[in-house]
Amino acid sequence: MKILITGGGGFLGSRLARTLRARGELGGKAITGITLLDGAFPPDTSGFNAVKGDLADSATLQKVVEPETAAVFHLAAVVSGAAEADFDLGMRVNLEGTRLLLETLRRQCARPPRVVFTSSVAAFGGELPDVLDDATTPRPQTSYGAQKVIGEYLLADFSRKGFMDGRALRLPTIVVRAGRPNAAASSFASGIIREPLNGELCECAVSADTGVWLLSPRRVVEAFVHAHELPAGAWGTNRVVNLPGITATVAEMLAALKRVAGAKVVGHVVWKPDERIQAIVRTWPVRFRTPRALQMGFKPDPDVESVIRDYIADESIRI
Amino acid sequence: MKILITGGGGFLGSRLARTLRARGELGGKAITGITLLDGAFPPDTSGFNAVKGDLADSATLQKVVEPETAAVFHLAAVVSGAAEADFDLGMRVNLEGTRLLLETLRRQCARPPRVVFTSSVAAFGGELPDVLDDATTPRPQTSYGAQKVIGEYLLADFSRKGFMDGRALRLPTIVVRAGRPNAAASSFASGIIREPLNGELCECAVSADTGVWLLSPRRVVEAFVHAHELPAGAWGTNRVVNLPGITATVAEMLAALKRVAGAKVVGHVVWKPDERIQAIVRTWPVRFRTPRALQMGFKPDPDVESVIRDYIADESIRI
Numbered sequence A, B: 001m002k003i004l005i006t007g008g009g010g011f012l013g014s015r016l017a018r019t020l021r022a023r024g025e026l027g028g029k030a031i032t033g034i035t036l037l038d039g040a041f042p043p044d045t046s047g048f049n050a051v052k053g054d055l056a057d058s059a060t061l062q063k064v065v066e067p068e069t070a071a072v073f074h075l076a077a078v079v080s081g082a083a084e085a086d087f088d089l090g091m092r093v094n095l096e097g098t099r100l101l102l103e104t105l106r107r108q109c110a111r112p113p114r115v116v117f118t119s120s121v122a123a124f125g126g127e128l129p130d131v132l133d134d135a136t137t138p139r140p141q142t143s144y145g146a147q148k149v150i151g152e153y154l155l156a157d158f159s160r161k162g163f164m165d166g167r168a169l170r171l172p173t174i175v176v177r178a179g180r181p182n183a184a185a186s187s188f189a190s191g192i193i194r195e196p197l198n199g200e201l202c203e204c205a206v207s208a209d210t211g212v213w214l215l216s217p218r219r220v221v222e223a224f225v226h227a228h229e230l231p232a233g234a235w236g237t238n239r240v241v242n243l244p245g246i247t248a249t250v251a252e253m254l255a256a257l258k259r260v261a262g263a264k265v266v267g268h269v270v271w272k273p274d275e276r277i278q279a280i281v282r283t284w285p286v287r288f289r290t291p292r293a294l295q296m297g298f299k300p301d302p303d304v305e306s307v308i309r310d311y312i313a314d315e316s317i318r319i
Helices: A011-023 A058-064 A080-085 A087-108 A143-160 A187-197 A217-229 A250-261 A275-282 A291-296 A304-314 B011-023 B058-064 B080-085 B087-108 B143-160 B187-197 B217-229 B250-261 B275-282 B291-296 B304-314
Strands: A002-006 A033-038 A049-052 A069-074 A114-120 A165-171 A202-204 A211-215 A240-242 A246-249 A269-271 B002-006 B033-038 B049-052 B069-074 B114-120 B165-171 B202-204 B211-215 B240-242 B246-249 B269-271
Touching: A002 A011, A011 A033, A011 A217, A033 A058, A049 A058, A058 A087, A069 A087, A069 A217, A080 A087, A080 A143, A080 A275, A087 A114, A087 A143, A114 A143, A114 A217, A143 A165, A143 A240, A143 B143, A165 A217, A187 A202, A187 A250, A187 A269, A187 A304, A211 A217, A217 A304, A240 A291, A246 A250, A246 A304, A250 A304, B002 B011, B011 B033, B011 B217, B033 B058, B049 B058, B058 B087, B069 B087, B069 B217, B080 B087, B080 B143, B080 B275, B087 B114, B087 B143, B114 B143, B114 B217, B143 B165, B143 B240, B165 B217, B187 B202, B187 B250, B187 B269, B187 B304, B211 B217, B217 B304, B240 B291, B246 B250, B246 B304, B250 B304
Parallel strands: A002 A033, A002 A069, A033 A049, A069 A114, A114 A165, A165 A240, A202 A269, B002 B033, B002 B069, B033 B049, B069 B114, B114 B165, B165 B240, B202 B269
Antiparallel strands: A211 A246, B211 B246
C-alpha cells in the first residue's frame, strides 16, 4: 500500500513516517511507498518520497496523490498562534488546503482511501463545563480551532458519501515536542521541559497555574496508527474522537521535571507573561472524560514523569 | 441603512423583502435600499434592487455588497435534495458561496454588518436523543446539513474576529411554502397542504407517521427580523440558535387540514413512497426543547391548524 503524510516533514509527521518505515506494514498490508508533503524536511529523508510544496496548491496535491494511495495521514496545518495572527493564511491552508486534499483524494484514488485527520482540543472553547466529554459541542474561540472543526465536518461528509473512510482525532497538546519553539500558542508546554533539559533558558509565556491537557509524541503516533487500523464499524456515523490525555498544570510539569532532572535544570525557566498567548490558551479545555476513545483502544500516558522520561530516552538526552 | 438579501427572489427571501419594505426601518434605522440577489425573481420587484446572479461568483458579490451594507440576510442555498444529488453543486454554492459572501462583506463593508444566516434542522442526524436540545451536537447526515454547519462555524469565527456580527438560525421545516414543489427533501410537508387546497393531486413521498418539526413562513420572517434586532450581547460567544417549532406527523397535518378545509380536500393526497426522500427525511430530528430561543424571544406557531389558516389568509385561498 502507498501512504501519504501531509506535514510529513514536521515533528509528528517525521516521527510517524519513521515509525511506518520501521513497521513495514499497516493494517496487515505491506507498505510499498511513503510520500511526505511539507514545506521543509529534516536532512535525512532516505526511504521516503519527500515532496516540498504547499497543501493549498492543486498541482502539488495532484503530484502527491497517486491512484494507489490507500492511507493518508493529514497532519499539515498552520498552527494556532499563526492562524490567529494571519487569518487569511489559516483559512487558505487549514480550510481550503484540507478541502482541496479531500477533493484530490476523491478524484485521484483508485479506491476510497483511509484518511486520518489531526483535529485538536482547540475545537473547544467558550462557556465550557469543568470536565468535557464526548457529548460536548465544539465552540472554538480561535480561527485554528474553527478550521479544524470545519475539517472534521468535511471529512465526515466525504466519508458518508463513500469518497473515503475518514477518522478525525482531536489531539491534546503534544508534550514534549523536540526541536525549536514554534508559533503554536501551546509552544510553552514543551518549552518548559525541553529548553531546561538542553541547559537553555525558557521564557514561559503563561502563568504557573495554567492547565494543559496533554499527550506524548509516542502515544500520539500510536494513536495515528491505531486510528487507521480500526475497522470502519468502530467509527460508525461519528468520524471524530477526543483522544485520551492527562491533565497537568505548568507548576505540576515543573515539579515532575525537578523529580526527574533536579532543581538546577528547573531553574532555567523564567516567567515572561504574554497576554496574547495566555488569552488563546485560556480558551482551551483542561479536563476531559474520554470513554469513547478508551473503549476504542486509544491510550493516554500514565503520568507527566513518564512523559519526560520518554522524551529523554527518545532524544538521547544526558542528564 | 442598506440591506442585502441573498436568495431574495425565493419564497422566504421575497416575503422578508416585502416585510422590510413595508416596515421601512430595521432596528430603529430607516431602510435606504434593499438589494436582492438570486437566480430568478417574481414578476414584481418594484422598490428593490434585484440582481440576477450566482452566490459563488466573486464579481456578482462585489456588485451587491456596498460599503453602506449594514444588514445582510443570507438565505441563498442549494436545497437538501439537490445538494445530496449533486455534491459538487452543493459544495460550490453552500460552502464556497457562503465563504465568499463573508469574505466580500469583510472587505467591502465600511463597518462590520449584522449578518443573519439561515441554517437548518438538517444540521442534526445520526444517533439522536428522542428530544434534542441546545446542547445537542450537530452530526449532519446530508451534505446540505454539513454545509450549513460549516457555514455556522465560519460565521462564528468571522464574528469573533470582529469582521461582522453574525447570527445563525437553525430553521425547522417551513410549512406551508407557497408556489410549486421544489427539490428540497422536505417539499412534501408543504405539498400535502398546498396542493389539496389548490384542488390539485399531491403525491406524498413519505409515510403517514413521518414526523416534522415545523415553523410557518409568518413566524420565520418574524424570526429573521428579531434575530437582526437582538443586541450582540444576547448572542455572546454562541452565534447559533435552534428556532422553536411544533412537532406534527403527516397524519396529524392531514387531520388538521380536514378540520380546516374538509374531507374532500384531504382526498387529494395519494401515497407514493420515495425511498430516497424518506431516507433523507428519516435522518432529521422531530422533537426539540428550545429554551435558549424562547428566552431570546423567538416564537413558535400555536398549532398546525393556525399554520394552515395563516397560509389560507396569506395566499387569499378560497375554501
